[in-house]
């Protein structure tokens with residue numbers, strides 16, 4: 007058997023079509039380690055409503071382990087491809103059982119690395135088993151090198167999945183999708199509600215308005231908006247308020263996992279008993295819990311907005327990768343703002359927003375009613391404004407130039423790394439996912455000693471938001487302009503008592 011053209015560096019390689027946005031791509035090279043990655047990818051695709059794309063690569067080299075019966079001599083690439091496709095179809099059915107979302111099989115005559123990086127170009131996530139080649143015959147790449155090279159070359163976030171992260175090692179594992187009215191004998195106790203709502207309401211919200219209401223429906227904890235706590239001048243479409251519901255849901259999932267409660271989230275569930283929620287979190291004491299989320303629960307009380315100077319130490323590559331992964335795992339993107347002209351152009355738009363704000367009385371009045379002074383239940387107290395900046399502002403200053411006995415002055419880091427957190431969809435689902443992603447990556451950041459603040463004023467006017475979007479990636483709607491750096495959590499902002507959210 008001759009080496010395949012795919013293995014011959016001189017032969018022109020045929021183009022491999024990327025699966026594109028709205029997909030989770032997973033490599034699968036046959037029974038074994040890759041099964042875990044396939045299960046996890048199936049779960050993620052279902053949560054994101056993404057298409058699951060399963061990739062297997064093959065070559066024409068003789069000892070390929072993909073064929074159940076030895077291929078006859080010199081089979082053509084398409085004959086081999088048909089055999090491999092058949093094998094892959096069987097493997098996917100064996101591992102996923104009934105998967106209630108779209109699944110595409112991609113069998114590529116190429117090396118595993120080339121197939122995986124090309125198909126996953128622009129995807130929401132590429133998932134691989136954490137050891138060995140995960141998409142093709144092991145002889146076409148050195149063991150382990152596929153994941154390493156994909157981590158280096160893929161243009162989308164890459165997640166390596168080990169067997170230890172798979173809660174159910176055999177058989178179909180995807181939970182049957184719950185119908186909204188399915189009766190459940192278990193309901194959360196008052197203690198559950200106190201712990202969950204207490205953690206949920208530590209989530210961030212614009213101006214700390216805490217615009218949430220909670221109620222139960224059987225084993226579901228529902229989260230909706232409190233119409234009396236919206237910001238019609240600064241958040242006219244309630245995008246920021248909806249986003250903060252997504253953040254609450256991440257806290258509920260983490261705190262649930264920490265308390266041995268499995269959770270299953272339905273965004274925008276149908277109305278029940280005349281009430282409309284933005285999210286229903288189904289609580290299940292019998293379900294497997296996600297241990298990574300349980301660990302993140304430790305960071306919930308420490309996550310705070312830091313409007314103070316950061317240390318100036320650059321983010322490590324692994325921190326940056328983990329934050330991007332946390333965002334992608336919720337269906338959002340964390341996009342670095344390139345230094346130089348792009349960053350400069352963004353800061354000019356921020357300045358423009360500040361200028362427009364100066365003459366906008368309705369926005370001023372609204373902001374003043376939620377920020378400044380001493381506050382014990384909601385809003386942003388003056389002590390959380392951070393210091394006034396001696397140079398160019400990299401924080402949102404809620405009282406620029408106003409003398410203060412509380413704040414003091416400081417020089418902020420001049421080249422703070424900035425990012426846009428965004429989603430492809432700009433509707434309620436997109437906003438909820440952005441909020442879930444914001445809190446997920448913020449908890450990861452907190453656990454690594456990182457802190458964040460925001461320059462969102464530039465996203466609160468449609469024209470400036472469109473110009474911000476055009477600066478970095480036209481296909482991604484920005485929801486948060488994030489400043490990141492190493493720094494301790496500052497003093498906490500207040501929250502209302504948990505019972506006041508229960509309606």
Ligand SMILES: Cc1cc2nc3c(=O)[nH]c(=O)nc-3n(C[C@H](O)[C@H](O)[C@H](O)COP(=O)(O)O)c2cc1C
Pocket residue numbers: 208209210211212213214245246247249250253309310311312313385386401402459460461462463498499
């Ligand atoms: C949608 C949204 C927009 C926000 N915009 C800004 C902003 O532009 N500037 C800022 O300093 N903080 C911003 N924040 C942070 C909130 O002010 C902060 O979460 C809230 O005051 C609670 O404080 P904590 O984060 O310390 O718990 C925003 C938060 C959310 C959820």
